[in-house]
Amino acid sequence: MHDIGKKFILLAVMLLSAFVLSGCALLYGDGLLALPSLPAEYVELQDEINAVLSTGAVSAAAESGANRQAIQLVDLDGDGENETVAFFREPDGSFLIKAYRSEDGDYREIGSAQADGLTLHAIHYPVVSVTGQKCLAVCWGIDESSSYGLDVYAFTGGGMENILNVQYSSILVGDLSGNSLDELCVAVRDQVSGQMSMRIYGYTGRTYEQDVELLLCSEAKSVSQMLIGRSGSGARSLFVDSAAFGGGYVTDVLTYDEANARPVSLSRRMDGDTGMRTWRSVDAFSADIDGDGITEVPAAASMMSAIYPDEKNKLDWLEYDDDRVTAKLRTCHMPSDGWYLRWMDGWDDKVVIQTTRYSRMVKTVFFLLPDDMTVSAIPQPDDGNTLLTVYVFNGDNSQAYISVYEAAELARRNGRIYAYVPGSVSSSRYAVDPQQVTEAFTAIETVWSLEAYR
Numbered sequence: 018m019h020d021i022g023k024k025f026i027l028l029a030v031m032l033l034s035a036f037v038l039s040g041c042a043l044l045y046g047d048g049l050l051a052l053p054s055l056p057a058e059y060v061e062l063q064d065e066i067n068a069v070l071s072t073g074a075v076s077a078a079a080e081s082g083a084n085r086q087a088i089q090l091v092d093l094d095g096d097g098e099n100e101t102v103a104f105f106r107e108p109d110g111s112f113l114i115k116a117y118r119s120e121d122g123d124y125r126e127i128g129s130a131q132a133d134g135l136t137l138h139a140i141h142y143p144v145v146s147v148t149g150q151k152c153l154a155v156c157w158g159i160d161e162s163s164s165y166g167l168d169v170y171a172f173t174g175g176g177m178e179n180i181l182n183v184q185y186s187s188i189l190v191g192d193l194s195g196n197s198l199d200e201l202c203v204a205v206r207d208q209v210s211g212q213m214s215m216r217i218y219g220y221t222g223r224t225y226e227q228d229v230e231l232l233l234c235s236e237a238k239s240v241s242q243m244l245i246g247r248s249g250s251g252a253r254s255l256f257v258d259s260a261a262f263g264g265g266y267v268t269d270v271l272t273y274d275e276a277n278a279r280p281v282s283l284s285r286r287m288d289g290d291t292g293m294r295t296w297r298s299v300d301a302f303s304a305d306i307d308g309d310g311i312t313e314v315p316a317a318a319s320m321m322s323a324i325y326p327d328e329k330n331k332l333d334w335l336e337y338d339d340d341r342v343t344a345k346l347r348t349c350h351m352p353s354d355g356w357y358l359r360w361m362d363g364w365d366d367k368v369v370i371q372t373t374r375y376s377r378m379v380k381t382v383f384f385l386l387p388d389d390m391t392v393s394a395i396p397q398p399d400d401g402n403t404l405l406t407v408y409v410f411n412g413d414n415s416q417a418y419i420s421v422y423e424a425a426e427l428a429r430r431n432g433r434i435y436a437y438v439p440g441s442v443s444s445s446r447y448a449v450d451p452q453q454v455t456e457a458f459t460a461i462e463t464v465w466s467l468e469a470y471r
């Protein structure tokens with residue numbers, strides 16, 4: 018047998034063992050090599066896969082996304098039993114997909130498809146019936162640029178039918194309309210003008226058809242994050258955070274209009290073709306920042322960033338309602354250092370931020386501006402105006418730093434220690450007490466990953 022074939026079967030056995038043992042998690046380790054023989058049904062599957070490998074094909078795993086295994090167990094028809102989908106690359110470079118159903122211990126092929134692509138980029142299984150039937154959506158890398166190809170296959174009595182083929186730059190598979198079926202939200206870029214738009218495809222019972230194509234704001238250059246959440250009215254909405262031409266980020270809010278049964282652009286209704294209302298230079302993305310079930314959009318909040326550059330981290334979180342935009346919350350947002358601080362009531366625009374970076378410490382000072390600002394002297398933080406200092410310590414001596422600075426610990430996350438020192442301004446109405454600081458501080462739990470949204 019071909020060496021690669023042997024290796025692949027070993028891998029397949031390991032993968033399937035992992036499925037049997039844990040349901041879904043992938044395990045690797047010497048222990049798995051010594052497993053007793055597998056249930057007969059998997060031996061049959063090995064025979065099927067071996068037949069494909071004997072033609073010179075090799076296994077193919079997706080390079081991104083949640084479904085990366087070369088062999089995937091998925092319940093395609095919603096009957097509670099998993100089918101098997103296997104991905105191969107053939108000697109001529111094309112990709113081969115085969116799907117099997119287990120029947121009385123036998124594996125019967127229920128469909129196959131061939132496709133050209135530079136890389137197997139990502140695999141999705143959009144839900145297309147309330148009983149849990151799924152299609153297979155395969156995303157291909159097609160050139161060196163950030164452009165991808167999408168093929169959607171339906172499983173019919175006649176095999177795997179290609180029901181949609183589009184080029185795109187970013188994709189989200191999810192239920193935007195609220196009918197329990199998945200829509201395909203596909204960002205596309207006009208190659209000539211660079212204008213981005215969002216096409217939304219809905220399942221019609223037999224195929225995916227484009228419901229609508231909505232222009233994104235003129236500043237949108239490439240999508241950084243897509244999220245299905247809720248607008249201020251409670252309507253299901255797609256929040257599209259994009260890198261902007263000229264730097265920074267902007268957001269489009271596309272909401273599902275129940276009355277007309279189609280998505281519309283809430284942000285364009287409010288702001289026209291510009292996304293400047295949502296512009297920010299820091300890489301903060303739409304989220305339910307206050308936990309009320311409504312998604313907020315971050316936007317630069319400070320007028321002072323020309324004087325104090327770190328004021329760029331001051332964000333207002335905007336709620337898009339049907340006919341108005343409301344700032345719900347302000348934060349000092351430090352995504353690169355993994356934390357944010359909810360702005361204190363009453364601080365308003367009177368308090369500014371200044372961050373200083375050292376090799377093992379990042380120090381952010383919140384200080385009070387004087388009532389009479391003069392252009393001749395730019396106020397700097399000092400004992401007389403500092404309200405709060407937040408430290409991020411990293412490295413081996415973090416604990417020692419806490420002692421040296423007489424700081425109170427706030428959190429430990431990813432090898433960093435977060436701590437603070439209250440300001441010397443204690444009598445002012447702007448002063449904060451320890452309880453306020455601990456309540457307002459959040460260490461950001463998960464670092465968002467780009468690849469999931471492409």
Ligand SMILES: [Ca+2]
Nearest residue numbers: 092094096098
């Ligand atoms: Ca099934």
Ligand SMILES: [Ca+2]
Nearest residue numbers: 305307309311
């Ligand atoms: Ca919220």
